[in-house]
Amino acid sequence: MSSAESRPTTRADVARLAGVSTAVVSYVVNDGPRPVASATRRKVLDAIRELDYHPNPSARALKTGSTGLIGVVVPEILNSYFSEFVDAIDVAARSQRKSILLSITHEDSGTEAEVIPNLVRRGVDSLIFNCRLVNAELYQAGDARTPRVLLDRADLVGGIPALGADLGQGARLATEHLAGHGHTRIGYIGGPLPADRQDYRRQSWHDVLTERGLPVPAPAITAWRPTGGFEGVRELFAGPETPTAIFAASDQIAIGAMHALHQLGLRIPDDVAVVSLDGTAETAYSWPPLTTVRQPFEAMAEAALAELASGSVTAPTERERVLFPMTLLLRASCGCREQEGLG
Amino acid sequence: MSSAESRPTTRADVARLAGVSTAVVSYVVNDGPRPVASATRRKVLDAIRELDYHPNPSARALKTGSTGLIGVVVPEILNSYFSEFVDAIDVAARSQRKSILLSITHEDSGTEAEVIPNLVRRGVDSLIFNCRLVNAELYQAGDARTPRVLLDRADLVGGIPALGADLGQGARLATEHLAGHGHTRIGYIGGPLPADRQDYRRQSWHDVLTERGLPVPAPAITAWRPTGGFEGVRELFAGPETPTAIFAASDQIAIGAMHALHQLGLRIPDDVAVVSLDGTAETAYSWPPLTTVRQPFEAMAEAALAELASGSVTAPTERERVLFPMTLLLRASCGCREQEGLG
DNA sequence: TTGAAAGCGATACCAT
DNA sequence: ATGGTATCGCTTTCAA
Numbered sequence: 001m002s003s004a005e006s007r008p009t010t011r012a013d014v015a016r017l018a019g020v021s022t023a024v025v026s027y028v029v030n031d032g033p034r035p036v037a038s039a040t041r042r043k044v045l046d047a048i049r050e051l052d053y054h055p056n057p058s059a060r061a062l063k064t065g066s067t068g069l070i071g072v073v074v075p076e077i078l079n080s081y082f083s084e085f086v087d088a089i090d091v092a093a094r095s096q097r098k099s100i101l102l103s104i105t106h107e108d109s110g111t112e113a114e115v116i117p118n119l120v121r122r123g124v125d126s127l128i129f130n131c132r133l134v135n136a137e138l139y140q141a142g143d144a145r146t147p148r149v150l151l152d153r154a155d156l157v158g159g160i161p162a163l164g165a166d167l168g169q170g171a172r173l174a175t176e177h178l179a180g181h182g183h184t185r186i187g188y189i190g191g192p193l194p195a196d197r198q199d200y201r202r203q204s205w206h207d208v209l210t211e212r213g214l215p216v217p218a219p220a221i222t223a224w225r226p227t228g229g230f231e232g233v234r235e236l237f238a239g240p241e242t243p244t245a246i247f248a249a250s251d252q253i254a255i256g257a258m259h260a261l262h263q264l265g266l267r268i269p270d271d272v273a274v275v276s277l278d279g280t281a282e283t284a285y286s287w288p289p290l291t292t293v294r295q296p297f298e299a300m301a302e303a304a305l306a307e308l309a310s311g312s313v314t315a316p317t318e319r320e321r322v323l324f325p326m327t328l329l330l331r332a333s334c335g336c337r338e339q340e341g342l343g
Numbered sequence: 344m345s346s347a348e349s350r351p352t353t354r355a356d357v358a359r360l361a362g363v364s365t366a367v368v369s370y371v372v373n374d375g376p377r378p379v380a381s382a383t384r385r386k387v388l389d390a391i392r393e394l395d396y397h398p399n400p401s402a403r404a405l406k407t408g409s410t411g412l413i414g415v416v417v418p419e420i421l422n423s424y425f426s427e428f429v430d431a432i433d434v435a436a437r438s439q440r441k442s443i444l445l446s447i448t449h450e451d452s453g454t455e456a457e458v459i460p461n462l463v464r465r466g467v468d469s470l471i472f473n474c475r476l477v478n479a480e481l482y483q484a485g486d487a488r489t490p491r492v493l494l495d496r497a498d499l500v501g502g503i504p505a506l507g508a509d510l511g512q513g514a515r516l517a518t519e520h521l522a523g524h525g526h527t528r529i530g531y532i533g534g535p536l537p538a539d540r541q542d543y544r545r546q547s548w549h550d551v552l553t554e555r556g557l558p559v560p561a562p563a564i565t566a567w568r569p570t571g572g573f574e575g576v577r578e579l580f581a582g583p584e585t586p587t588a589i590f591a592a593s594d595q596i597a598i599g600a601m602h603a604l605h606q607l608g609l610r611i612p613d614d615v616a617v618v619s620l621d622g623t624a625e626t627a628y629s630w631p632p633l634t635t636v637r638q639p640f641e642a643m644a645e646a647a648l649a650e651l652a653s654g655s656v657t658a659p660t661e662r663e664r665v666l667f668p669m670t671l672l673l674r675a676s677c678g679c680r681e682q683e684g685l686g
Numbered sequence: 687t688t689g690a691a692a693g694c695g696a697t698a699c700c701a702t
Numbered sequence: 703a704t705g706g707t708a709t710c711g712c713t714t715t716c717a718a
Binding site for chain 4: 037
């Protein structure tokens with residue numbers, strides 16, 4: 001294969017230099033399963049250092065049946081929402097000495113069908129789906145024993161364990177905060193959801209309004225992106241009864257909504273207050289800075305890894321839905337803060 | 344190791360079922376290196392399908408010495424600038440049937456020193472550094488034969504091939520555009536650069552102003568983040584001679600700068616026009632939408648992969664600097680466009 | 687065209 | 703405590 005170049009050192013080289021067997025090298029490297037006399041261990045460690053030896057990961061994986069790789073599937077990465085997850089997963093994975101194999105589907109069914117089996121072929125130990133797949137069968141790709149988890153929502157979809165933020169509680173937080181500011185006409189802009197998923201965000205918004213005896217305007221259901229927020233504002237401001245506050249079901253929507261509000265010449269929060277959901281980093285830099293309800297990305301990522309590590313293959317229907325509480329981030333768009341400098 | 348559960352099928356199972364040797368299975372799977380009679384091939388393919396056989400990637404990697412993995416190192420992922428690269432690299436890698444092993448350093452030297460050797464240990468075939476490392480020795484981590492490239496800048500740093508956007512040309516585009524709008528007091532906000540790197544952006548800005556006989560105000564050198572833009576505006580507007588246009592050396596800076604301008608009650612672009620550099624996706628949704636000079640992320644990622652695939656280990660000093668032209672994206676912040684709806 | 691078999695590098699059992 | 707060695711699954715040379 002390779003020419004006259006020096007081959008990378010193997011455990012045999014180390015064994016030779018240290019004057020021990022390859023088994024002992026293994027015991028030292030892996031700190032087990034057999035004990036090694038400390039003098040011998042020294043020799044081995046010295047040899048390892050001298051030769052700059054690094055165990056071959058493929059050989060190890062072949063033998064142990066584990067690669068230490070976690071496949072992470074996201075629909076896109078240019079959306080901070082998913083970047084937040086990837087960032088959190090990366091940190092959590094590192095603390096477990098795992099590495100992440102990232103795949104981006106671009107929400108395309110062809111790409112999905114290509115990358116997911118590919119991840120499996122690469123021998124990932126486990127899979128994190130941070131997205132809704134177009135083709136639900138792919139949730140089951142590969143060996144049934146490969147642990148997998150749906151990170152993003154707590155709905156039981158695709159027949160696998162799932163965990164996500166408590167969107168209902170988060171939406172309640174947001175809506176109540178707006179109501180607390182004295183707003184009585186609080187509009188809602190959200191995106192569409194497949195029939196099998198409950199819209200907790202919209203539901204909580206609705207619940208809070210009715211609980212408080214406030215009128216419930218028609219919600220604007222558009223798209224989960226800035227354009228959706230833009231259109232949403234157009235809808236909400238088309239009629240005579242315009243809202244004085246808006247609960248945007250995602251940061252992306254809020255960003256588009258604020259765009260539309262600026263264009264209409266409405267001041268935020270003076271004319272219209274805005275609160276959104278997700279709490280991605282970019283909301284700190286929007287104009288005005290967004291008050292938003294943040295998902296506990298770090299905690300969710302850690303929990304996802306823990307779930308995978310547990311290797312539980314419990315049927316999801318038997319499991320509790322695992323929900324993570326969201327927290328309110330107060331900034332300027334709701335009227336709480338002056339529009340100060342940047343942190 | 345595993346208990347009574349059925350082991351995953353191996354090529355031996357396939358060979359048995361198809362009634363051929365394992366070598367033939369290999370020939371079929373790999374389409375070589377020996378030809379196989381079409382009747383035999385059929386039998387093998389049928390057996391593969393029936394057993395749902397998937398070659399073990401670790402065994403293959405062990406034998407071939409190649410994992411098909413590309414290590415990608417970014418300083419952060421919550422910054423769209425790097426998301427753009429990761430997205431582009433992912434696409435380019437997929438087209439080469441490679442997978443990306445992502446690591447985020449958080450610009451921390453400890454994390455750097457942990458994740459890069461880890462990538463190497465995992466047996467990546469090649470490395471893409473999409474960041475400046477705190478510890479320059481790490482550029483050389485692992486086997487010297489592992490191809491690696493610095494993607495982001497064309498400076499020859501760390502002793503490895505590098506490629507990046509033509510920042511000088513991009514900055515010229517931006518500055519000339521502002522001048523073309525009739526501005527005569529064009530400020531500059533940028534971040535600090537290590538002593539060994541030329542500041543092409545600032546230089547081009549300077550060049551354009553002098554070429555046109557325009558006054559060259561003191562540039563604001565702050566930080567490559569929104570806070571830097573914020574402070575930069577404070578600086579530029581501290582004196583009596585305030586600019587009517589700002590060239591922000593990055594999108595992040597521009598976002599922070601617009602924040603400060605909004606706070607000062609200045610209208611964009613009427614009172615102050617803004618043009619930035621990078622062209623990340625989020626600039627379409629800022630308020631107002633940013634006119635920016637975009638880096639050709641896709642082309643750069645493709646070139647990086649091509650460079651790695653070529654396996655050239657040419658000493659970087661002997662290489663031409665590879666520069667990619669940037670393109671102007673016209674939006675509202677410069678005054679070119681009305682502040683219309685969202686795409 | 688196909689089969690037998692020698693490794694790739696590491697692990698861990700069975701001896702000693 | 704340490705050494706010898708079978709084995710993981712695949713690739714590919716050498717023989718047939």
